[in-house]
Amino acid sequence: MIIDSDAVRQQEGSSKCAGSPEGTAQDRTALVRGILSRIGDKWSVMVICSLGVRPLRFNELRRAVSGITQRMLTSTLRALERDGIVSRTVHPTTPPAVEYALTDVGHDLQCVLYSLATWADDHADTIHTARARYDERTRA
Amino acid sequence: MIIDSDAVRQQEGSSKCAGSPEGTAQDRTALVRGILSRIGDKWSVMVICSLGVRPLRFNELRRAVSGITQRMLTSTLRALERDGIVSRTVHPTTPPAVEYALTDVGHDLQCVLYSLATWADDHADTIHTARARYDERTRA
DNA sequence: CAGCATCCACCTTGATACTG
């Protein structure tokens, strides 16, 4: 589906990364695409990070993730809940109290997101200067 | 900007993840959002993965990333080049030959993407069943 | 408090045609 085999077959083992023992490049690509379509939207990461600190109720989350609307918070939470990344616990009081928390899977995901953040941290300067130089050259 | 401090301040050290020594949750969230807005689009990851195998020329890439249009390949490559994730080398022959390759930064990013893929691999079953159960319950 | 329903603007992507 994703990658044509002819163009990519050679030098399959050229990656110097640790890990990544089995699975084709195509598989990996598809998997990453799947995750990104899940958490690559505008709000999922912020929700996950907020819940990573501690479980929160709906309106607590709304305040924590500043700028989000109820509509987007609702749909984001539903999507994450559907995939078992966050749990939703209803306490049948009046008024109702609903608590959202990261599941174990969600917590693992949060760890991976930290590795992403670490990458960004490590290369922030490089990226920034690269961007500045690129903009410099293309403005001319 | 991202996260309101009141709702999140407590229990800052509750994350059981390895790493992540300094930096606030807000910083991390902003960083991850930044990356995701860069590579969270429809094609960036596939391009990165393709170039991770070996450097490719424009039309090789177009064949490798099946389904992509010239327009999207061009804009994806420009964005990645701007951030110093891929390099663009023009060989002034006739017809012109342009080679795209991952930079060191891009290669590091590819490694992080592998950790994302590993997460997806590890939890694919859990997610799938969670999703099935969720759809089951909501259909009723 | 914790949502759902509706309508709408914009942005991303795709299709297509053309160029050095």
Next chain:
DNA sequence: CAGTATCAAGGTGGATGCTG
């Protein structure tokens, strides 16, 4: 070969009003 330009379509997210 390696692009650029233009136009159209669809999805994503925002604003608003209403409910148990």
